[in-house]
Amino acid sequence: EAGVVQSPRYKIIEKKQPVAFWCNPISGHNTLYWYRQNLGQGPELLIRYENEEAVDDSQLPKDRFSAKRLKGVDSTLKIQPAELGDSAVYLCASRNTWAPQDNEQFFGPGTRLTVL
Amino acid sequence: AQRVTQPEKLLSVFKGAPVELKCNYSYSGSPELFWYVQYSRQRLQLLLRHISRESIKGFTADLNKGETSFHLKKPFAQEEDSAMYYCALGSRDDKIIFGKGTRLHILP
Numbered sequence: 001e002a003g004v005v006q007s008p009r010y011k012i013i014e015k016k017q018p019v020a021f022w023c024n025p026i027s028g029h030n031t032l033y034w035y036r037q038n039l040g041q042g043p044e045l046l047i048r049y050e051n052e053e054a055v056d057d058s059q060l061p062k063d064r065f066s067a068k069r070l071k072g073v074d075s076t077l078k079i080q081p082a083e084l085g086d087s088a089v090y091l092c093a094s095r096n097t098w099a100p101q102d103n104e105q106f107f108g109p110g111t112r113l114t115v116l
Numbered sequence: 117a118q119r120v121t122q123p124e125k126l127l128s129v130f131k132g133a134p135v136e137l138k139c140n141y142s143y144s145g146s147p148e149l150f151w152y153v154q155y156s157r158q159r160l161q162l163l164l165r166h167i168s169r170e171s172i173k174g175f176t177a178d179l180n181k182g183e184t185s186f187h188l189k190k191p192f193a194q195e196e197d198s199a200m201y202y203c204a205l206g207s208r209d210d211k212i213i214f215g216k217g218t219r220l221h222i223l224p
Contacts, residue, residue, distance in 0.1 A: 041216050041217075042120075042204075048210070104165075105212065107160040109159045
């Protein structure tokens with residue numbers, strides 16, 4: 001199995017441009033997470049979905065960031081407009097919440113965003 | 117406040133020597149602690165969790181509630197252990213808070 005799939009793997013844009021990231025979680029995983037990882041830091045949660053519902057978006061900068069998870073499967077994260085400080089790796093992770101004894105999050109390879 | 121502290125950004129250890137990656141946490145309640153690892157050019161993956169009390173790739177970690185620590189240990193380092201290691205804290209509201217990570221470099 002491919003695991004969590006993310007695209008693109010790399011993206012370079014100029015500031016003020018929009019950008020979108022896509023994530024396809026592991027089949028059957030109802031919980032999906034988007035994290036941002038700045039250089040030299042650990043991942044920080046942006047938003048968490050249970051199926052198609054965003055149950056925790058308290059850390060999402062809603063003035064420029066938006067996310068969707070239609071039909072409770074794959075998800076997109078958008079930044080519009082991008083700022084220099086948005087340069088980071090954006091990680092997607094998924095988990096099968098229906099198996100509480102196994103609460104492991106599985107991570108995708110990430111999208112490395114560079115804003116010029 | 118919930119917090120994870122990894123005091124070392126970089127740890128260099130000779131092959132065959134013991135390894136200890138430090139992790140301290142701040143959490144009111146019963147914590148759930150994890151160690152994640154990221155090898156070069158690979159994705160972040162779970163190494164071990166405290167509730168399993170198991171040894172993975174020779175690594176162990178014991179939760180010390182008195183010292184609020186969850187240090188990762190291995191008696192004899194191997195070159196393939198070189199990676200980024202992140203300590204993480206799971207909270208009641210299903211959040212996972214990561215530390216800043218420690219880069220482990222095994223010297224030949």
